[in-house]
Amino acid sequence: METKLTELLNIKYPIIQAPMFLVSNVEMVKEAMHCGIAGCIPALNYRTLQELRIAAKELKSAKPEGGSFGFNLIVNKSNIRYKSQLEVLCEESCDFIITSLGSPEETINQSHKYGIKVFCDVVDLKYAQKVEALGADAIIAVNCEAGGHRGSLSPEHLIKKLKLHCNIPIISAGGVGCKADIDKMLMYGASGVSVGSPFIASVEASVTEEYKQACVDYGANDIVVTERISGTPCTVINTPYVQKIGTKSSWLEKLLNKNRKLKKWVKMIRFSIGMNATKNAATKATYKTVWVAGPSIEYTHAILPVKDIVKKLIA
Template identity: 60%
Template sequence: MSQPIETELTKILGIKYPIIMAPMFLVSNAAMTIAAIKSGITGAIPALNYRTDKDLRAAIKEIKDKAKGPFGINLIVNKSNVRMKEQLNTCVELGVDFIITSLGSPRLVIEACKPKGIKVFCDVVDVEYAIKVQELGADAIIAVNSEAGGHAGPMSYKELIPLLVEKCLIPIISAGGVGTGKQLKEKLELGACGISMGSPFIATNEAGVSDDYKQAIVDYGAKDIVMTTKLSGTPCTVINTPYVQEIGTKQTWLERLLNKNKTLKKYAKMLTFYKGMKSLEKAAFGATYKTVWCAGPSIEYVKKVQPVNEIVEKLISEYNS
């Protein structure tokens, strides 16, 4: 058995290794999270992966029943998520261990979670926003760098982590660019207290996505990751499949025009988001020519589909070697 890696994150959550299995839209599920907990790390699931409050409650209860360890839920906290308050109430009522907030102000979440002892970690991409969430009472910052999958940040981890460590008083968790134990060590040596790692876990037995999606994570590499604004209006990283090459990664002239019109902008963004999420959903769960697979450059290090615990064991073994 490998020795624990002690950091601020392992102390906050009571886990063996300072790793969060990152919340991935349409990918993260209860089975992956249970496996993560049993492997000595933790995991988080986007609340939006569940269509109803009943489904979200069932997933939280299943994880609590089948694994004894901390886990979290990821909440989109801007106006696009009309179910945010309901999701937050469920998380507080059922007592999840932490919440990761994305794309908006975490104020409401922090106010609801603090009295219950639920930790709040906030996604940030720059110092200015990191200081804001710190002042609101966040427990830790998730520093989303330019190598993250999904909505990546603009700065490299080499720039972002030291900057946040210098300017902030709360712990920094690095998100993006980890596929090996050596890269985990590098992030910790820069001052992060842990990592949030997603894309390599897509190619696991426990992931509920299609075999084609898992195989794409194995077959493609870092050079195949491109940014697209077609899915949500916000730049998002996807695998550059033949279909993505065919449709392009930039919005059409009509989409751009609608996004510039003050009155229509809100509705255009909602439509882009809805259409993008529908195409992601089709690609994630079924074999289709029209395939858009979300992933980050850390798929470079994925060589096969395997159980969650084997990925964790390999990471820790490489970290110690």
């Protein structure tokens, strides 16, 4: 399965184990690398810069020949630790960085000085062309089947549109749960895929057994889009608690969002409340089950080690 992505990252299969807030960890990425795919962790999964540095060092020392690991950076003002996180990752020389929610210009410029590749999340052609002009090494094309914060275009539409107008590799994010899905994305023109939700129900994942089991028990038809986490549409499992609280912003939030001066603060407050609820549901037993996942959990039928999940994706 040689593609531009396997060449870029020196991996056997064109798959990135997607960075997932609260879920991804060092053990998952180690297993991913030893299975011939790349792994990525959100920098925000670490509370301190020292913890981030330790994780990068551990992955670097465990990296097999032909392995690749990276970190995801939120590159807008909401992440007050962005610049210091970038500095740590450059010093520790991870293989790649995935940028989200902001301009990747500084990340690209700094990372390239250390030989680190930068892939950028995009949901449309306009932003894809911007990051390509800034020097991005590849595009993460986030489509409407992605878990968490997703795009609005179908995988086929988005990939083909980017392929026609961009000259850097396209990595499709969303809607991949089996080998047939990977083949489809490559056929549309992608050089690889970013796969997240199937790895939530892995033995190594840093979430509760209840969260993992939910990914087994629920399927694609149980995924709904909610505005109650960050103020931006986000996919979650439609648990009884989600049904109880609803998926739309409150009338007060909608009203305040119309005020240009207050809009930013309302979103920041909603984001803080939503992330805290998500963290509690993922890491401790609670009736407030707000579990983020995408429709590709349809293919999750058991809690398995990462190596077995990878086998299912490439078999």
